[in-house]
Amino acid sequence: MEVTLLEATEDPEDLVCKAARNDYSAEFVGGQSLEATMEDVDGDTLEEKKETLIGHLLKHGHYGPFEHPQITFAVEGVSRSCMAQITRHRHVSFDVQSMRYVSFDDVDPADVREGEMVVVPPSATDPDWVGRNQKTDAVDEETVGERAEIFRDTIENAVQSYQDLLDLGMPPEDARFVLPIGTEVNMVMSMNARMLMHVADMRAAADAQWEIRELTEDLLDIAAEWCPLTFDYYESEMKNRKNRLAP
Ligand SMILES: Cc1cc2nc3c(=O)[nH]c(=O)nc-3n(C[C@H](O)[C@H](O)[C@H](O)COP(=O)(O)OP(=O)(O)OC[C@H]3O[C@@H](n4cnc5c(N)ncnc54)[C@H](O)[C@@H]3O)c2cc1C
Known part of the structure:
Protein backbone atom coordinates (compact mmCIF):
# COMPACT_ATOMS: atom_id res chain seq x y z
CA MET A 1 0.00 0.00 0.00
CA GLU A 2 1.17 3.50 -0.75
CA VAL A 3 -0.62 6.72 0.16
CA THR A 4 0.40 10.05 -1.30
CA LEU A 5 -0.93 13.57 -1.12
CA LEU A 6 -2.38 14.78 -4.44
CA GLU A 7 -3.84 18.17 -3.50
CA ALA A 8 -4.86 20.05 -0.39
CA THR A 9 -6.22 23.43 0.60
CA GLU A 10 -3.36 25.83 1.26
CA ASP A 11 -3.22 27.33 4.75
CA PRO A 12 -6.08 25.11 5.92
CA GLU A 13 -5.96 26.22 9.55
CA ASP A 14 -6.11 29.90 8.59
CA LEU A 15 -9.28 29.01 6.74
CA VAL A 16 -10.72 27.16 9.75
CA CYS A 17 -9.96 30.18 11.95
CA LYS A 18 -11.50 32.66 9.51
CA ALA A 19 -14.64 30.54 9.20
CA ALA A 20 -14.96 30.16 12.97
CA ARG A 21 -14.30 33.84 13.71
CA ASN A 22 -16.96 34.75 11.15
CA ASP A 23 -19.53 33.20 13.48
CA TYR A 24 -18.69 35.49 16.40
CA SER A 25 -17.51 38.72 14.73
CA ALA A 26 -19.52 41.83 14.08
CA GLU A 27 -16.89 42.62 11.41
CA PHE A 28 -16.93 40.97 7.97
CA VAL A 29 -14.00 38.52 7.76
CA GLY A 30 -13.80 38.82 3.97
CA GLY A 31 -10.93 41.09 2.98
CA GLN A 32 -9.68 41.27 6.59
CA SER A 33 -6.15 40.13 7.46
CA LEU A 34 -5.90 37.00 9.59
CA GLU A 35 -4.19 39.11 12.28
CA ALA A 36 -7.23 41.41 12.45
CA THR A 37 -9.66 38.49 12.43
CA MET A 38 -7.80 36.85 15.32
CA GLU A 39 -7.25 40.01 17.37
CA ASP A 40 -9.54 39.02 20.28
CA VAL A 41 -8.27 35.41 20.55
CA ASP A 42 -5.92 34.57 23.46
CA GLY A 43 -2.25 34.19 22.58
CA ASP A 44 0.89 36.28 22.13
CA THR A 45 1.57 35.25 18.55
CA LEU A 46 -0.67 34.42 15.62
CA GLU A 47 0.39 30.77 15.91
CA GLU A 48 -0.61 30.70 19.59
CA LYS A 49 -3.96 32.30 18.76
CA LYS A 50 -4.60 29.68 16.09
CA GLU A 51 -3.74 26.94 18.57
CA THR A 52 -6.12 28.46 21.15
CA LEU A 53 -8.99 28.77 18.71
CA ILE A 54 -8.55 25.35 17.08
CA GLY A 55 -8.27 23.65 20.48
CA HIS A 56 -11.38 25.50 21.66
CA LEU A 57 -13.39 24.47 18.59
CA LEU A 58 -12.43 20.80 18.88
CA LYS A 59 -12.93 20.71 22.64
CA HIS A 60 -16.43 22.12 22.34
CA GLY A 61 -17.48 20.04 19.34
CA HIS A 62 -17.72 23.04 17.00
CA TYR A 63 -16.70 20.98 13.97
CA GLY A 64 -18.31 22.94 11.11
CA PRO A 65 -15.25 25.14 10.38
CA PHE A 66 -13.20 21.98 9.74
CA GLU A 67 -15.42 21.20 6.74
CA HIS A 68 -13.83 23.99 4.67
CA PRO A 69 -10.30 22.63 4.09
CA GLN A 70 -10.22 19.78 1.55
CA ILE A 71 -7.56 17.17 0.91
CA THR A 72 -7.12 14.62 -1.88
CA PHE A 73 -5.09 11.42 -1.48
CA ALA A 74 -3.91 8.88 -4.04
CA VAL A 75 -3.92 5.35 -2.64
CA GLU A 76 -2.12 2.51 -4.36
CA GLY A 77 -2.58 -1.20 -3.82
CA VAL A 78 -5.26 -1.74 -1.21
CA SER A 79 -7.50 -4.79 -1.42
CA ARG A 80 -11.00 -4.58 -2.86
CA SER A 81 -12.12 -5.55 0.63
CA CYS A 82 -10.49 -2.45 2.12
CA MET A 83 -11.93 -0.38 -0.73
CA ALA A 84 -15.43 -1.66 0.09
CA GLN A 85 -14.95 -0.56 3.70
CA ILE A 86 -13.60 2.93 3.07
CA THR A 87 -16.14 3.72 0.34
CA ARG A 88 -18.94 3.33 2.94
CA HIS A 89 -18.06 6.86 4.09
CA ARG A 90 -20.60 8.93 2.25
CA HIS A 91 -18.94 12.32 2.65
CA VAL A 92 -15.74 11.15 0.99
CA SER A 93 -15.47 11.43 -2.82
CA PHE A 94 -13.82 8.54 -4.66
CA ASP A 95 -12.41 7.52 -7.97
CA VAL A 96 -11.69 3.80 -8.06
CA GLN A 97 -9.59 1.99 -10.67
CA SER A 98 -11.92 0.10 -13.00
CA MET A 99 -11.72 -3.63 -13.61
CA ARG A 100 -13.95 -3.16 -16.64
CA TYR A 101 -11.49 -0.94 -18.48
CA VAL A 102 -8.22 -2.15 -16.95
CA SER A 103 -7.38 -5.82 -17.47
CA PHE A 104 -4.54 -7.30 -15.49
CA ASN A 133 -12.98 -13.36 15.42
CA GLN A 134 -10.11 -15.81 15.05
CA LYS A 135 -11.00 -19.24 16.44
CA THR A 136 -7.50 -19.97 17.80
CA ASP A 137 -4.69 -17.95 19.40
CA ALA A 138 -1.27 -17.75 17.76
CA VAL A 139 -0.50 -20.92 15.76
CA ASP A 140 2.65 -22.94 15.10
CA GLU A 141 4.93 -22.53 12.08
CA GLU A 142 3.59 -25.68 10.42
CA THR A 143 -0.03 -24.52 10.57
CA THR A 183 -7.20 -8.07 -5.51
CA GLU A 184 -5.42 -4.73 -5.39
CA VAL A 185 -7.04 -1.48 -6.48
CA ASN A 186 -5.87 2.13 -6.74
CA MET A 187 -8.09 5.00 -5.59
CA VAL A 188 -8.18 8.76 -5.45
CA MET A 189 -10.18 10.09 -2.52
CA SER A 190 -11.07 13.56 -1.29
CA MET A 191 -12.54 14.70 1.98
CA ASN A 192 -12.62 17.62 4.34
CA ALA A 193 -10.73 17.82 7.64
CA ARG A 194 -13.81 17.04 9.71
CA MET A 195 -14.51 13.91 7.70
CA LEU A 196 -10.89 12.85 8.01
CA MET A 197 -11.29 12.93 11.79
CA HIS A 198 -14.48 10.90 11.51
CA VAL A 199 -12.83 8.32 9.23
CA ALA A 200 -9.96 8.13 11.73
CA ASP A 201 -12.41 7.71 14.62
CA MET A 202 -13.91 4.67 12.97
CA ARG A 203 -11.03 3.21 10.98
CA ALA A 204 -7.94 3.83 13.13
CA ALA A 205 -9.76 2.22 16.06
CA ALA A 206 -8.67 -1.16 17.40
CA ASP A 207 -11.83 -2.88 16.17
CA ALA A 208 -11.20 -1.91 12.52
CA GLN A 209 -9.36 -4.37 10.26
CA TRP A 210 -5.54 -4.12 10.04
CA GLU A 211 -5.51 -2.96 6.41
CA ILE A 212 -7.90 -0.04 6.75
CA ARG A 213 -6.18 0.89 10.02
CA GLU A 214 -2.86 1.04 8.17
CA LEU A 215 -4.46 3.13 5.43
CA THR A 216 -5.96 5.51 8.00
CA GLU A 217 -2.67 5.87 9.89
CA ASP A 218 -1.03 6.86 6.59
CA LEU A 219 -3.79 9.44 6.00
CA LEU A 220 -3.21 10.79 9.51
CA ASP A 221 0.54 11.09 8.93
CA ILE A 222 -0.13 13.29 5.92
CA ALA A 223 -2.83 15.20 7.79
CA ALA A 224 -0.38 15.93 10.61
CA GLU A 225 1.78 17.86 8.13
CA TRP A 226 -1.19 19.53 6.47
CA CYS A 227 -3.15 20.65 9.56
CA PRO A 228 -0.61 20.29 12.38
CA LEU A 229 -2.56 22.05 15.16
CA THR A 230 -5.77 20.21 14.37
CA PHE A 231 -4.35 16.73 14.09
CA ASP A 232 -2.00 17.21 17.01
CA TYR A 233 -5.06 18.03 19.14
CA TYR A 234 -6.97 15.16 17.54
CA GLU A 235 -4.18 12.65 18.30
CA SER A 236 -3.58 13.82 21.86
CA GLU A 237 -7.10 14.68 23.05
CA MET A 238 -9.67 13.07 20.80
CA LYS A 239 -8.48 9.89 19.12
CA ASN A 240 -9.26 7.43 21.89
CA ARG A 241 -12.32 9.12 23.32
CA LYS A 242 -15.62 7.34 23.79
CA ASN A 243 -18.77 8.25 21.86
CA ARG A 244 -16.90 8.63 18.61
CA LEU A 245 -19.94 8.74 16.37
CA ALA A 246 -19.72 11.57 13.85
CA PRO A 247 -17.57 14.33 15.39
C1 LIG B 1 -15.29 -2.01 12.93
C2 LIG B 1 -16.36 -1.78 11.89
C3 LIG B 1 -17.14 -2.83 11.48
C4 LIG B 1 -18.16 -2.64 10.53
N1 LIG B 1 -18.90 -3.71 10.15
C5 LIG B 1 -19.88 -3.54 9.23
C6 LIG B 1 -20.69 -4.63 8.79
O1 LIG B 1 -20.52 -5.76 9.22
N2 LIG B 1 -21.64 -4.40 7.84
C7 LIG B 1 -21.86 -3.14 7.34
O2 LIG B 1 -22.76 -2.99 6.51
N3 LIG B 1 -21.11 -2.11 7.72
C8 LIG B 1 -20.13 -2.25 8.64
N4 LIG B 1 -19.37 -1.19 9.02
C9 LIG B 1 -19.60 0.09 8.36
C10 LIG B 1 -20.37 1.08 9.25
O3 LIG B 1 -21.59 0.54 9.67
C11 LIG B 1 -20.63 2.38 8.49
O4 LIG B 1 -21.51 2.17 7.41
C12 LIG B 1 -19.38 3.00 7.93
O5 LIG B 1 -18.34 2.97 8.85
C13 LIG B 1 -19.66 4.44 7.52
O6 LIG B 1 -19.63 5.26 8.66
P1 LIG B 1 -20.83 6.18 9.13
O7 LIG B 1 -22.06 5.39 9.38
O8 LIG B 1 -20.33 7.00 10.27
O9 LIG B 1 -21.21 7.08 7.89
P2 LIG B 1 -20.44 8.17 7.01
O10 LIG B 1 -20.92 7.94 5.64
O11 LIG B 1 -19.00 8.18 7.28
O12 LIG B 1 -21.13 9.51 7.49
C14 LIG B 1 -20.61 10.31 8.57
C15 LIG B 1 -21.72 10.65 9.53
O13 LIG B 1 -22.72 11.39 8.82
C16 LIG B 1 -24.01 11.04 9.33
N5 LIG B 1 -24.81 10.42 8.26
C17 LIG B 1 -24.38 10.13 7.00
N6 LIG B 1 -25.38 9.63 6.26
C18 LIG B 1 -26.45 9.57 7.09
C19 LIG B 1 -27.78 9.13 6.92
N7 LIG B 1 -28.23 8.62 5.78
N8 LIG B 1 -28.62 9.25 7.96
C20 LIG B 1 -28.21 9.76 9.14
N9 LIG B 1 -26.95 10.18 9.39
C21 LIG B 1 -26.09 10.09 8.36
C22 LIG B 1 -23.79 10.04 10.46
O14 LIG B 1 -23.72 10.76 11.67
C23 LIG B 1 -22.44 9.45 10.12
O15 LIG B 1 -21.75 8.93 11.24
C24 LIG B 1 -18.37 -1.36 9.97
C25 LIG B 1 -17.56 -0.29 10.39
C26 LIG B 1 -16.56 -0.48 11.33
C27 LIG B 1 -15.71 0.69 11.74
Missing part, protein backbone atom coordinates in the same frame (compact mmCIF):
# COMPACT_ATOMS: atom_id res chain seq x y z
CA ASP A 105 -3.35 -9.50 -18.33
CA ASP A 106 0.38 -8.85 -18.00
CA VAL A 107 0.78 -10.09 -14.42
CA ASP A 108 2.63 -13.38 -14.05
CA PRO A 109 0.42 -15.63 -11.86
CA ALA A 110 3.59 -17.00 -10.23
CA ASP A 111 4.36 -13.47 -8.95
CA VAL A 112 0.91 -13.32 -7.36
CA ARG A 113 2.19 -15.89 -4.86
CA GLU A 114 4.79 -13.34 -3.75
CA GLY A 115 2.38 -10.48 -3.22
CA GLU A 116 1.84 -9.05 -6.72
CA MET A 117 -1.74 -7.96 -7.57
CA VAL A 118 -3.38 -9.57 -4.51
CA VAL A 119 -2.91 -8.38 -0.92
CA VAL A 120 -1.67 -11.18 1.35
CA PRO A 121 -2.99 -10.67 4.90
CA PRO A 122 -0.49 -11.09 7.75
CA SER A 123 -2.48 -13.99 9.20
CA ALA A 124 -1.57 -16.04 6.10
CA THR A 125 2.14 -15.96 6.92
CA ASP A 126 2.68 -14.78 10.50
CA PRO A 127 2.17 -17.44 13.20
CA ASP A 128 1.95 -14.79 15.93
CA TRP A 129 -0.74 -12.73 14.22
CA VAL A 130 -4.10 -12.88 15.96
CA GLY A 131 -6.98 -11.22 14.15
CA ARG A 132 -10.52 -10.45 15.27
CA VAL A 144 0.79 -21.10 9.20
CA GLY A 145 2.88 -22.77 6.50
CA GLU A 146 -0.23 -24.70 5.44
CA ARG A 147 -2.28 -21.52 5.49
CA ALA A 148 0.28 -19.73 3.32
CA GLU A 149 0.30 -22.61 0.82
CA ILE A 150 -3.51 -22.74 0.52
CA PHE A 151 -3.70 -18.95 0.26
CA ARG A 152 -0.97 -18.67 -2.36
CA ASP A 153 -2.25 -21.61 -4.45
CA THR A 154 -5.75 -20.14 -4.44
CA ILE A 155 -4.79 -16.62 -5.52
CA GLU A 156 -2.35 -17.89 -8.15
CA ASN A 157 -5.03 -20.20 -9.60
CA ALA A 158 -7.61 -17.41 -9.54
CA VAL A 159 -5.37 -15.03 -11.48
CA GLN A 160 -4.41 -17.81 -13.90
CA SER A 161 -8.12 -18.58 -14.49
CA TYR A 162 -8.87 -14.88 -14.98
CA GLN A 163 -6.18 -14.59 -17.63
CA ASP A 164 -7.33 -17.83 -19.31
CA LEU A 165 -10.85 -16.40 -19.53
CA LEU A 166 -9.48 -13.17 -21.05
CA ASP A 167 -7.54 -15.28 -23.58
CA LEU A 168 -10.82 -17.02 -24.42
CA GLY A 169 -12.30 -13.61 -25.26
CA MET A 170 -14.32 -13.03 -22.11
CA PRO A 171 -14.73 -9.30 -21.36
CA PRO A 172 -12.65 -8.08 -18.39
CA GLU A 173 -15.83 -6.89 -16.64
CA ASP A 174 -17.05 -10.51 -16.49
CA ALA A 175 -13.73 -12.37 -16.18
CA ARG A 176 -13.02 -10.35 -13.02
CA PHE A 177 -15.74 -12.28 -11.18
CA VAL A 178 -13.24 -15.07 -10.52
CA LEU A 179 -10.69 -12.76 -8.86
CA PRO A 180 -10.30 -12.72 -5.07
CA ILE A 181 -11.56 -9.92 -2.82
CA GLY A 182 -7.91 -9.28 -1.94
